[in-house]
Amino acid sequence: MKRPAKYLAVVMAAALLLAGTTVMMAQAQAKDSEADLYTAWYNEKDVAKKADVAKKYLEKYPKGQYAAYMQQSVTEYQFQQFAAAWQGHNSADLFNRAKEFLASPPEGVESITFLYWPALESHRLTRTKDYTLAKDGRDFTQKAIAEIEAGKVPAMVQDKAKWDGGEKNKVLGVLYQNLGLIDVHDKSMDQAITNLQKALAVDSKEPYSAFQLGLIFQGKYDEDLKKYNALTDKESPDAKAQLDVIHTDADNTIDALGRFLALTEGQTQWSSQRNSVDAVLKEYWKTRHPEDPNGAQKAVDKYKTPAGTSATGN
Numbered sequence: 001m002k003r004p005a006k007y008l009a010v011v012m013a014a015a016l017l018l019a020g021t022t023v024m025m026a027q028a029q030a031k032d033s034e035a036d037l038y039t040a041w042y043n044e045k046d047v048a049k050k051a052d053v054a055k056k057y058l059e060k061y062p063k064g065q066y067a068a069y070m071q072q073s074v075t076e077y078q079f080q081q082f083a084a085a086w087q088g089h090n091s092a093d094l095f096n097r098a099k100e101f102l103a104s105p106p107e108g109v110e111s112i113t114f115l116y117w118p119a120l121e122s123h124r125l126t127r128t129k130d131y132t133l134a135k136d137g138r139d140f141t142q143k144a145i146a147e148i149e150a151g152k153v154p155a156m157v158q159d160k161a162k163w164d165g166g167e168k169n170k171v172l173g174v175l176y177q178n179l180g181l182i183d184v185h186d187k188s189m190d191q192a193i194t195n196l197q198k199a200l201a202v203d204s205k206e207p208y209s210a211f212q213l214g215l216i217f218q219g220k221y222d223e224d225l226k227k228y229n230a231l232t233d234k235e236s237p238d239a240k241a242q243l244d245v246i247h248t249d250a251d252n253t254i255d256a257l258g259r260f261l262a263l264t265e266g267q268t269q270w271s272s273q274r275n276s277v278d279a280v281l282k283e284y285w286k287t288r289h290p291e292d293p294n295g296a297q298k299a300v301d302k303y304k305t306p307a308g309t310s311a312t313g314n
Helices: 005-031 034-043 047-060 067-087 091-103 113-127 134-149 160-185 189-202 207-229 237-264 268-288 297-301
Strands: none
Touching: 034 047, 034 067, 047 067, 067 091, 067 113, 091 113, 091 134, 113 134, 113 160, 134 160, 160 189, 160 207, 189 207, 207 237, 207 268, 237 268, 237 297, 268 297
16 A cells, blocks of 8 residues: 655654754753863853853762862852852842851861851941841851850961960950840840850950940849839838849949940040940949949959050950
């Protein structure tokens, strides 16, 4: 039985189409072969495109003979972007890139590397009263503290001797201070006191932590005084206990403000704060020490460095 010429033409066309598709697929596969991807990566000059080729290679050949080179290429590009976000204070991008790194840390890279900069950036934001990224900032700061206290050293630290000789404590002071500032914003005052006191424990020369503690204790004093004044029987056990709380608040305020004034003496950048703090300190001192109304300077002298003693260290 003869096949119609039209039918044979359709069969031949289909065969040609199938053959063409097979050739195209083979060409595409050849283009994405391990050797060709390596060549494309090697010849690419644009760092972003180079990283894209490396990612494609790793997806297709995760255990390929060039996988180590490709992973290094991707990591270097990611770190460049991470560093650029830090230098440009692109906070959201910095935090996101850090989280991306930490989700799958590159082999041989300590996690502290991707915690240190976001933690410092979070402190910068809180000092400028920008709390839009406070939740992530707290997380990065807490993790950075844990890593540093465990003995990890950020990769960007150039001088290990200086780090161990004082820089480490200054950084920890900044990080604990940051947690305290976030706590204040979240109205977690007891936790703020704990973190600011930790900040001063590791870096006793940082005045801002003392200043913030003074503000917190003033607030506690005002609140506790209202509770005391609301009690009708001032001779009751509750009233006497509340009076003890008020006295503790006042003593803590005096201590923090005296410390601030001692640490900022001669520093013109703190002039406006020093004037107001000095006046508040004197009022609190008179309240607590009516027998010595002009002795507020004693609270300052307590924290002054004795003559002939080095001002460095804690």
